[in-house]
Every structure is written in structure tokens, then in C-alpha cells.
Amino acid sequence: MTIQETYKTRAKELLSSGRVKMVVGYKAGSTPDRRRPHFIRTPEEADRLILDSACIANLSGYLITEGLLSDEKSVGIFLKPDGVRSLNILAAESQLNIEQIVVLGFDVNNNEITALKGEKAEDFSTLIESLKEHVPQTPGNPLLERIEAMNAKERFAFWEAEFSRCIKCYACRQACPMCYCRRCIVDCNQPQWVNTSSHTLGNFEWNIVRAFHLSGRCVGCGNCDRACPVNIPLRLINAKMAHEVLGAFDHFAGMSQTQEPVLASFKKDDSETFIL
Amino acid sequence: MAKIGVFICHCGENIGAKIDCNKLAATVGEHPGVAVSVEYKYFCSDPGQESVKKAIRDNNLTGVVVAACSPRMHEATFRKACAEAGLNPYMCEIANIREQCSWVHTDVDMATQKAADITRSMVEKVKRNNKLQPIEVPVTRRALVIGGGIAGIQAALDIANAGQEVVLVEREPSLGGHMAQLSETFPTLDCSQCIMTPRMVEAAQHPKIRLLTYAEIVHVDGYIGNFKVKVKMKARYVDMDSCTGCGDCITKCPQKKIESEFDCSIGMRTAIYTPFAQSVPNKPVIDKANCTYFKNGKCKICMRSCQINAINFDMQDEFIDLEVGAIVVATGFQVQNNAVYGEYGYGKYPDVITGLQFERLASASGPTSGKILRPSDGKEPETIVFIQCAGSRDPSKGVRYCSKICCMYTAKHAMLYAHKVHDGKSHVFYMDIRAAGKGYDEFTRRAIEEDEASYVRGRVSKVWQKMNKLMVRGVDTLLGKPVVIAADMVVLATAMVSQPDAKEFAKTIGIGYDEYGFFNEAHLKLRPVESSTAGIFLAGACQSPKDIPDSVAQxxxxxxxxxxxxxxxxxxxxxxxxxxxxxxCAGCWGCVLACPYNAIEKKDILDRSGKVIKRVASVNPGLCQGCGTCVTFCRSNSLDLAGFTEKQIFAEVMGL
Structure with missing residues (x-):
């Protein structure tokens, strides 16, 4: 049986036994290589489920849809390891009760899809642990390496050019599972900290604010990257912040549902190299 | 409609010399909303304040900006003046044009322009200020004193004698600290223990003092007037209530070769011990690391020797919660480890000792009963070389600062040696003699002139052993000649350093520390005994090296x-x-974790049927200290700080 068939059967079982009220998975998208989220409430709907190497979007953000979990019933969800990590962060930040979530875990590497064992977030902790251990020392991304090699002026010019395309559509925010605030800071207009027009200053403000709000929280799922209609390599900014946070505080986002947010926690042995 | 009064102070020449105050007053006067804009020589003076009050009354001002020195100086002065004129004091703000402008710039035109920017930015803020009312909080009238050395005891006694409750916490088994270790004290040469022990007893027996020895501070929460402290009572394995302090257990303990901390390793103690004979409380503790029973599971000789069954090997650490209104930190110091000076041979030659070890040798209660004897062979030394600044004033290996007490105690050591060994010869290598203090210079002169200590101005480069002697090679910089002295004993005037865990401790209780681990005072000159945290005060050598008179005074x-x-x-x-x-509020609780004062709680918002529809953060204004950490953390900008609201800050920035 293919992985797709196995998981289809599991989804059906979960629904028919009443263990979950809904399974969030993938179905065919607008083009053959695209998948879109599929919200399955009956075993029959599970037939349209697709699970293959094109299923790369992180679905965890759908779990915090207003009211979805307030009836305390369980929901099943297809998640890659990055999705499990963001699930852990959402739980750590009190956005959901992780006991309500049944994980259907899988992974995609080099266009190969593999099944992952376990169904609770904590069943994947060893896997996430090993992900932390195997974070590459070098960026591993040719563009990021190029950016790292630039001096401050060149780097600023690079991002200025990239951000100049930003149209402030906030698709990155909508796609990100971590952007769950009911009112985003950019929507505040008393005072209006972030300029709403798509000019250099406002574009920088927005993207830098987002980078800080995601430092120590981004799991690098790439939802923002893929959502961006003007192809700004947003993931690189967050990858850089994640790298800094790991180096300075040994913090790898989404290790567990009890992990403290790195920017809000203070430990006596925190490095103080940044205090002048 | 805002009617803001702007008052520009010359601060004599401090501001007036670099800022054209008349021009500034005219420029700011044109800013929208500014009703009055005047300058004056000294607004903090009585007539200055009166003119501010008069302007408020005459013009019905809605806000006041005083462009002057830092708000740390006179914010309170001007807010009070505003209140007296009937304006809410929080409608007054200070524009700092002294520290942040006139003091740091030389060009008058540009400085004036910058001062105008700073002032206008404050005008924009004041337009958005709210009329705030002060908050009242109760004060728990009980003090916690941390550290039972002379400073801690003095502070505890003073507070207790004024009728307030004190909890005195000491981490060693006995009160006393370093002063109890000393032989005689400069400049009067009275016996340290003779003047110390009555204080210890007084503190222990005082009805207002609760003494907790062998105890450590684990956690401190809260704020001035309302601290919550968790204290760990380390297991003594001896029941404090029933033990009579007879000492039978100590005599019987088979472990007799443990280096005594109190005697600085030149004396020995047992595994069940009191640090010294006059310990307060005079009840022993079991040193778990060295006890035969804890190591091998067999022995319990002390338990059998105890006639009242006061020994209990099952005792566990206990935790006590205290509520106090103020904290005095008197955690003291340590001496630097002289092993860093390989050339002096400390640790290699047994007769090279530290000043504190010499104190134990000279002390009547010490391991040699006050006889000056060499640790190696127990012989009386005929010649002793004292090396001052062994660690102090040495940025390469030691510490940069002066330890303050070494000149004095070295002179005292030379004197004590002369009194005990009449034909003994002492040589003192020194950089300078720093003897500032009442009777101090007279004291060092006495050591040189009456007790014939030979003072050599210069440093020692090497100490080595030759036959039975310690050869000390140094330089006499006054003669410009190298000298070699054959000594029987070398005493190093070791630097005073902070406690090894001082930084950790400072973080636990929430006070600042300097690069050396000494605790920071709020202001070196004007607030020398207050820490930067309100309600926490400093006493003794935990703040900087101090002698006994200074520690007691502080x-x-x-x-x-x-x-x-x-x-x-x-x-x-x-x-x-x-x-x-x-x-x-998105209810992420980041602020709950970020708040250093535990002032933010989780609050449920319920619908009519009592069902939780949302959980949000809620700030307890009694606990909040207004630091703003939560505001900077909040991603959705839901938190705001009164007096520094987002609107005010934004207007301030935009006003520039």
C-alpha cells in the first residue's frame, strides 16, 4: 500500500471511530504540482485526500481558526516535522490544547515522501531533537551564503531592492502559523508605527518587525516564501534569526510544548555578549 | 486645546554657555500649543519655581515642559511645584538639554537647534499626557539581612533596636563572618573576637531578630515594601532545638583531618563541627561531603555519643517563605586565590601564607594558640617577609583596584609579630602606604618606628626555597638596587575579591554588580548604601573592599x-x-514570563453562562514597577505603559 492509501485509511478510521471531528490534510490544487488544504469531516471526504511529495505547506495554522477547538473535540492533522514544531510553539504560547491534536506525521526529503511514527506531538520529540543536533553550521543556501559574504552596505542595498517589490498585501502574515494575533501591529493606527504605504521605509519596517516577532519562533516551513506574490526570499531573514537565536541562546524553536519563548525568558546563564 | 508652558533653564553656565536660551525660548514659543515660553537662570531655585507656578495659574496651563537637567535631578521638584499650582504633577515633563545636549556639544548654533528639537518633542509628548494618580501600597515592616558578618549583624541590631522585626540569614553554620577569623584589629589592636562575639550573642538573643544560620537565599520576588523570599535551610543533621552544644559528638568524630575553612586550612576540624569555639549558635553541623557515614554508610559514632539523640541522619533541606519589606545585603567578600602568583610559591611552599592565614596564626583561638609558627616545621620564624599588593592593583594577574585594608593589616601583622617574637625581623615590600583614616597613618608609623618593621619600596619578583629558608628576591626602588632576603616565612597581602557566587546571587535577588562582582550602589556619592533596586540596601565589603569601621558605618x-x-x-x-x-490580547503569555516582577496574571473572560471565551493577560498595578519590558515584548501591541504610552512615545519621536 502506498503512503497515501495508508494515511487515507487512518484518516477514515479516525473519523468513523469518532476520535476526531475533523482531519486537516491535502487535496489537489489548481495545478498538478500544487496542493491545497482539505478539511475532512466525513470518512467519504477522505477519498479526495492526496499525500505526496508536493504536500509541503505547513497546515498547523488552521488549527487556531477561531472556534475550531473550543468544543474540546479532537482534530487530526497532516504535519511534517516543521509542522509538529509549530504545533509545539502554538501549545507553548497557549493558543491550543495539544491534547486535542492527533498528528498524522510524514516527511518530504528530496521529493521522497516517508511516513513518520507517532500520533501525539511528543512522539516526535526525538526526531526534533535530532533536527536540532543536525542544524548545519553553514547556511547551505547559495543565496544566503552570498548575502552573508556581503558587507553591511551591500546587504542593505540587496534587501532594499528585494523589499521595493513588497506591496504590503500581508500574505506572508496570513500564511504564517505563528501570526495569530487578533490585531497585528501593522493594523494599529493609534499610533501608526508601521507605515502602510509601499515605500522603502514602511517596507523595511514591516519586514523587520516581522523578523523580530518570529525570532525564536520560526520553524522555517516556508509558508511565507511561497505565499509572497512578488517572490521576496522572506525565509532567509527568518532562517538568519533562527541561526542567531540558536547560537546565542541554544534555542531551537518548537522543541516541546513547554519550551519558553526565547525573547521573553531570562536565564541566569544566558550569554551576555550583547550587553555593552 | 493644549496650553503648554515651556521653561528653559540656563543652569548657570551649564546650559547657558552652549545653548542660546533666548533664541531657544523664541523658537519653541512658536510651536503649536505652546502658550508660554520663557528662560531663567535657575528654575530649580525658589523664585524659579515660583515663576513656574505663577505662569500655570495666570495662563491656565494644561501642561508644563521644563527644559533643564536630567529628569533624575529635578523631575520631582517641578512636578511638586506643578501640583502646588493646581496642575496634575504628571502633566509636567523634563526635556533634558543639559546631559544630553549642552554638556556634550561645543557648537552653540547646532546645540541650540538640538535643544529645540528635544524640547519640542517633549511638548508633543505632554500634549498627550494623562492626569495620573499615585498608587498606594502597604509596607511589610520586617527586614531581611543577608549575611551574618559584622556588617549584617550591625544592620540587624540597629533595625531591631528601633523596634522592627529582622530576619538575619547566614549561610555558614555560625555568625561571625571574616571578622571572627581576625586576630587583633587595626588601629587599636583590640582582639577581634572579644569585640565581635558580644555582638553575635546580642543578635542571636535579640527578641526582634530571627536568626537563620546554615541557610541560603533561593529566590526573591516582589518589590519595595513587599518582598517574598524563599530561604533554604540546609540540613544540619543536628536538631537545633534539643542540641545543648556539649560537643561530645565533635570529640568522638573519627574524621579529624579535614582542613578547617575557618582556620584557612592551617588547622583541622572534624566532620561534625562548629566552625570555632564561640560559634553562635553553638550547635554543630555535619559536613556531608566528609562524613564517614554519608560516604560509606557506616559509623554514626556521633549519634551514639549524643546523650539526647539530637543527631538525625535523615534530615532534609527545608524551605522557608518570608515576607519582608526591605532587604540589606551584607554578603561580604573572599580573599583572592594566590595560586595565580606562581613566582611567590603559594601552594608550593607551605611557609608562604596569606594574610588571613597569618591572622589565624596570630589569633589566640587559632590552631597555634596565637604563637607565630611555621606551618612546615612548627618553628618560630626569625625573619618574615610581607608582600603587599599580592593581587591588588595588578591588572595582569590580580585585580585593578586597591583592596584598601592590606597596608593597614600588614603593618598590624608586622607589629603583632614584633610583640610575639621579640627579636624577629620583618620586611615589608610595598608600592605605596595607603593609610588614610582615623589613627591609621600613626599606626603604620608605629610599626616602622617603634616595632622596627623594615619597609622596602618595591616589588618581589621571585620566592624560592634554599635549604630551610625562603629566598625572596625583590627590588628596592628607593636605592635602585635588587635585594635578596632569606626569610623563614612569607606573608602575602592577598586581594579582597567578591564572593565567588556574587554575580549569581545578584541575579537571584535582582541587583546590579560591577565587573569584579561587587554590588552596585544607586549613586556612588549620593546614594552609596542603596542598590539600584528600590528596597534593597548594601552593607559592608559586598559593595567594595572595606575595613571594619567602614563596614559598620555602612x-x-x-x-x-x-x-x-x-x-x-x-x-x-x-x-x-x-x-x-x-x-x-492574543493570550500568548509572553508578558507573564517576561515580567521581572511577576505582576502579570492570566485572566479568564467569561460569557453570561460562565463559559471561558477568552484568556488574556492582566496587570496587577500594585506589583507593576513600570519597567516596560512587557510592552516591548507584546507582539500585538496590547500592553501599554501609563506615562509612557505608545501615543506619547510616537508623538515624541515624530516631534523630533
């Missing part, structure tokens, strides 16, 4: 600060506190 000063705090039933607090917008 302890009494701290006590007077505590008593002033306890003189009121309630404490009036600034209403600069955070508040949360519950409708936009």
Missing part, C-alpha cells in the same frame, strides 16, 4: 534607610504602570 546607614522606609504605613508609588487591552 551597615548603620543601611539600617537607617530601612527604618525610614518602615516609618510609614503605606508607600506612595508612581502610577507609571502597564495595562492591557483585553480585546486585542
Amino acid at each position: 551597615a548603620s546607614a543601611s539600617a537607617s534607610k530601612v527604618l525610614a522606609l518602615f516609618s510609614k504605613q503605606k508607600l506612595e508609588r508612581e502610577p507609571v504602570v502597564a495595562s492591557n487591552n483585553e480585546s486585542t
